[in-house]
Amino acid sequence: MCDRRNMQASERLCCYGLLILAGGHVPTQNAFFREIGLREKIHRYAGTVLGISAGSMNCAEIVYAQPEETGEAVNPFYMRYMQGLGLTHVNVLPHFQNVKGARLDGLRILEDISLPDSRVRPFYGLLDGSWLYRENGHTTLYGEAWLLEAGTCIKICDCGEFREVEDER
Numbered sequence: 001m002c003d004r005r006n007m008q009a010s011e012r013l014c015c016y017g018l019l020i021l022a023g024g025h026v027p028t029q030n031a032f033f034r035e036i037g038l039r040e041k042i043h044r045y046a047g048t049v050l051g052i053s054a055g056s057m058n059c060a061e062i063v064y065a066q067p068e069e070t071g072e073a074v075n076p077f078y079m080r081y082m083q084g085l086g087l088t089h090v091n092v093l094p095h096f097q098n099v100k101g102a103r104l105d106g107l108r109i110l111e112d113i114s115l116p117d118s119r120v121r122p123f124y125g126l127l128d129g130s131w132l133y134r135e136n137g138h139t140t141l142y143g144e145a146w147l148l149e150a151g152t153c154i155k156i157c158d159c160g161e162f163r164e165v166e167d168e169r
Contacts, residue, residue, distance in 0.1 A: 002036070010036040017047040021055025023094075026065040029054045030082055039085050049087060053094045056132070059087040064123050066093060066114060073105040073113055080117060088134055089167050096125030096146060115151050122149035124165070130157070132165070139167040 002009035013019065019042070021029075033039065042049065051059045063084035067073040093099065093114065102109045114125075124132070130143030141164075145157045157163050 021051045023053030026054045060084040064091045091123035093125045118148035
């Protein structure tokens with residue numbers, strides 16, 4: 001476990017075969033990763049990295065941090081894009097089933113926030129139980145997922161299916 005109580009644990013990264021990047025608030029986790037220099041350390045890491053929720057989002061080269069807490073959607077200074085760990089170029093929105101029909105700060109999350117933001121960078125909306133697996137330069141998507149790109153939202157994979165996705169920019 002590496003958090004504010006034992007930040008020095010990040011210095012022993014090479015001792016572990018599995019690194020789990022847990023969930024939480026994306027910008028808060030991103031700031032912590034910067035503080036401990038995880039981006040530099042993780043590129044020397046030889047083990048397996050498993051990202052869950054915010055942890056998976058922060059794996060991207062450029063992270064898309066969809067507003068999620070009250071006030072973020074209407075805050076003109078809220079940073080929706082930030083440098084991530086650089087393990088992939090793929091951006092994900094986990095828990096996508098919770099986005100449809102949801103509102104934040106009086107805005108519809110999908111229609112008023114996510115779709116306009118997809119004009120800047122495309123991302124994949126993953127339902128719980130769906131995941132991406134990257135190995136040897138190939139990224140495969142498993143389970144139900146949607147592609148948000150250029151202001152559109154298209155279902156690209158169903159439960160029980162898989163497909164390779166582009167991981168280059």
